Amino acid sequence: MIKVDVRVISATNKDLEEMIEENEFREDLYYRIGVIPIKTPPLRKRKEDIPLLMDYFLNKYNDFMNKEITGFTDEARDIYMDYSWPGNVRELENAVEYGVNMCFGSKLSMESVPPRLKNSKVIQDINNSKLPLQEQIQIYEKDILEKKLEEHGNSHKAKLKISEELGISRATLYRKLAEYKLT
Secondary structure, eight states: OOOOHHHHHHHHOOOHHHHHHHTTTOHHHHHHHOSSSOOOGGGGGGGTTHHHHHHHHHHHHHHHHTOOOOOEEHHHHHHHHSOOOOTTHHHHHHHHHHHHHHHHHEEEGGGOOOOOOOHHHHHHHHHHHOSHHHHHHHHHHHHHHHHHHHOOSSSSSHHHHHHHHTTHHHHHHHHHHHHOOOO
């Protein structure tokens, strides 16, 4: 027989009390682990923590990857600050790690920001816009096409792949590229 003294720290993003009511979580287990519950607000409600975490993760991945990135450009920092962080701190860490991997300069810039953050910024700008809906749609559509061309290239084969991904015909793709002067 071996005596052990164990402490369990657990975390969830679910409402366990609600899950108990719906018989999706065992009540006895909840009372065993729920001794000192600590409720942490999501990162989107703690915007003041984002710069501290960004700098922490930048230093962490600088050391890990033997890089000497000194910080973030103002534009990149704004993108990180404006994003809603549905994945909380883990998603922020992944985004900074991605940036450090993709950065080849002294500062992490827009070129090193994960595409999902940049896309979110475009959508947010469109939603906050006072432009008519049709113009907002055109801005969004042009941005998507620019990103797809950047991702796949401008060859005939690339355009075929883009039209398949977007679920539009090649004729429509070529018409849209001409309309937005992206050819």
